[in-house]
Amino acid sequence: MAEELFHWINGERVKGKSGRFGDVFNPATGEVIGQCPYASKEEVDAAVANAKEAFEIWSETPSVKRAQVMFKFREIMLREWDNLAEAMGKEHGKTLPDAKGELARGLEVVEFATGIPHLLKGENSQNVGGGIDITSIRMPVGVVGGITPFNFPVMIPLWMGVMAVACGNTYVNKPSERDPSSSLMLAEMWKEAGLPDGVWNVINGDKVVVDSLLHHPDVEAISFVGSTGVGEYVYQEGCKHNKRVQSFCGAKNHMVIMPDADMDNAADALVSAGFGSAGERCMAISVAVPVGKGTQEALIERLVPRIEKLSIGAYDDPNADVNPVITMQAKERIEGLITSGVEEGADLLVDGRGARLQGYENGYFVGASLFNNVTENMNIYKTEIFGPVLSVTTPQTYEDAVRMVNEHEYGNGVAIFTRDGESARHFQRNVDVGMVGVNVPIPVPLSFHTFGGSKRSKFGDTQMYGPESINFFTKLRTVSSRWPTGGIKDGVQLAFPSN
Incomplete structure (x- = not known):
């Protein structure tokens, strides 16, 4: 009951x-x-x-x-x-x-x-x-x-x-x-x-x-x-x-992978950040952005076997990698978006639709899914899917990768994987995103810093937790005080007070 x-x-x-x-x-x-x-x-x-x-x-x-x-x-x-x-x-x-x-x-x-x-x-x-x-x-x-x-x-x-x-x-x-x-x-x-x-x-x-x-x-x-x-x-x-x-x-978080990145490390990070909690995180990586065709091929070669190994399971299954999504409506929406990606021409390399688990036939499971050759005009690129779906889109230059990140309506989190300090420094200073990771796939700050995105990922001027939360949860009061002594005789002064 x-x-x-x-x-x-x-x-x-x-x-x-x-x-x-x-x-x-x-x-x-x-x-x-x-x-x-x-x-x-x-x-x-x-x-x-x-x-x-x-x-x-x-x-x-x-x-x-x-x-x-x-x-x-x-x-x-x-x-x-x-x-x-x-x-x-x-x-x-x-x-x-x-x-x-x-x-x-x-x-x-x-x-x-x-x-x-x-x-x-x-x-x-x-x-x-x-x-x-x-x-x-x-x-x-x-x-x-x-x-x-x-x-x-x-x-x-x-x-x-x-x-x-x-x-x-x-x-x-x-x-x-x-x-x-x-x-x-x-x-x-x-x-x-x-x-x-x-x-x-x-x-x-x-x-x-x-x-x-x-x-x-x-x-x-x-x-x-x-x-x-x-x-x-x-x-x-x-x-x-x-x-x-x-x-x-909401969010649509990108991870830019430069040609010099450690590809195995990048692939592990993408699987972790893309499919943990079945992708139901506002800081999940849902778009992989390998720069150049060679980087794309090296990344896909590593992603596919990693994703195919992921298993669905209930919360108390010690072998479960991907948990069910929150409702049947969410499952249907996610699977509908996967179908729309296929219809729009993206290459579905790993298909998580129709996932079923013995003994849990009525559960809301969606298997891990991977799209390749996704373009910016596709719905699966523009929409926050909020499920275990990773899209790969491939610009030819670093500059175009930065443009893609900045032109997207969301600006919650972003990451770059590279061994080059110059690229990393330029990236963190030129992307219009609230939280940036350099070789860190989910750059959620620790509690003594502060959390918050940009663009349509956040409305309002203050951030979550950390020192800036004090600004939101308190109002500042400024007190000017003087305790006159016998030696102070101001008299009437009609001009605006100044020092």
């Missing part, structure tokens, strides 16, 4: 009251394993009201005490490591090693946030003129809404929410309705860590919840990760309602 899930409001489980539910599936079997409640506007209002009330106390809690909660949460997360990975595997489908890799990247942000007393330090200028001192202080913004995707059900809520609450805000998370259980587990772990009730909330649902957060006058900021169409809507609608918004969206 499917488990009925819940919301997490003001430090406790709350049953859904709207009467609307959505099925949660095990992608490996196609079985319904949960019922996710879809909140009404009134339920969202209740969560925001509790978060607003909790903000009054949490925002005044010393940063040192907030850091202590971060340390405690880290201990609990390590204790619950295997349980979190299991929950992700059942609902998302990703293999256990992949799930634990996600946990590690989420934990990094928790560890970064333990240094919040230092990160929130302001600036001070003494005696700038006439006995006046100027001090800048960082203040929390209030209630923050986080809209998080299915593909990283633990990592992305931590990337957003940890920095939000560390800065003194309260947080309302709207996780994906496809795999909400691990987000609810995080909320219970925060309570055990000593986070006051109402500081971290989880409200499940669909567009009703998204719009309620975007329109609510007491939600001061929105952080979003998801598709570009929805992300652009969230950004525009949130800004229209006078909120600060950061929106991280």
Whole structure:
């Protein structure tokens, strides 16, 4: 029997009251394993009201005490490591090693946030003129809404929410309705860590919840990760309602392979970055760009046998390389795009359509697929497939490779594989992409740097986690002060003040 899930409001489980539910599936079997409640506007209002009330106390809690909660949460997360990975595997489908890799990247942000007393330090200028001192202080913004995707059900809520609450805000998370259980587990772990009730909330649902957060006058900021169409809507609608918004969206990440690259290393990197998590990553490499026909031939010679060896499997299969995709609709969409690539004239060297696994005949599996001779006008080149599909397109020059990267509408991540320092330096300075890898296929920065793309991969000016997240989750207040002594007699001065 499917488990009925819940919301997490003001430090406790709350049953859904709207009467609307959505099925949660095990992608490996196609079985319904949960019922996710879809909140009404009134339920969202209740969560925001509790978060607003909790903000009054949490925002005044010393940063040192907030850091202590971060340390405690880290201990609990390590204790619950295997349980979190299991929950992700059942609902998302990703293999256990992949799930634990996600946990590690989420934990990094928790560890970064333990240094919040230092990160929130302001600036001070003494005696700038006439006995006046100027001090800048960082203040929390209030209630923050986080809209998080299915593909990283633990990592992305931590990337957003940890920095939000560390800065003194309260947080309302709207996780994906496809795999909400691990987000609810995080909320219970925060309570055990000593986070006051109402500081971290989880409200499940669909567009009703998204719009309620975007329109609510007491939600001061929105952080979003998801598709570009929805992300652009969230950004525009949130800004229209006078909120600060950061929106991280779709991608079509290229990997340029120069003729001097180590071809075996490049092929291994492409398979890892292209097919890990069944390609359901916004930083997955989906376009290989070998420069010149000789590079293309050498690369294809190495890619085909590597890809043909990849096996599909359920999350708990230790031999599984490629896990199922999230839904039957996703499987059908991906296979439809593969078919369109064939129809457009690309060479399908490895075909993952129709993949089936004994004992898991109803699972949402798509096998690893490889296209060669893909051109820029093809739909499979322009579209974010978000599945285990790698396309190879071959410019004749390095300059044309850079042009292809820059002319694509997405600019999330990119990589170059080369032994030449001059090419690498030129590449990183001339591609219009937010995150660049040099012989690194998935250049996701560590927590003490910052994450974010460009072009239609991101809307808004600030980045995710790292030092720049402080700018998003706090508002800067500048104080000019003077404590007059008997010797200061300004009198009336109507001219604009200057030093």
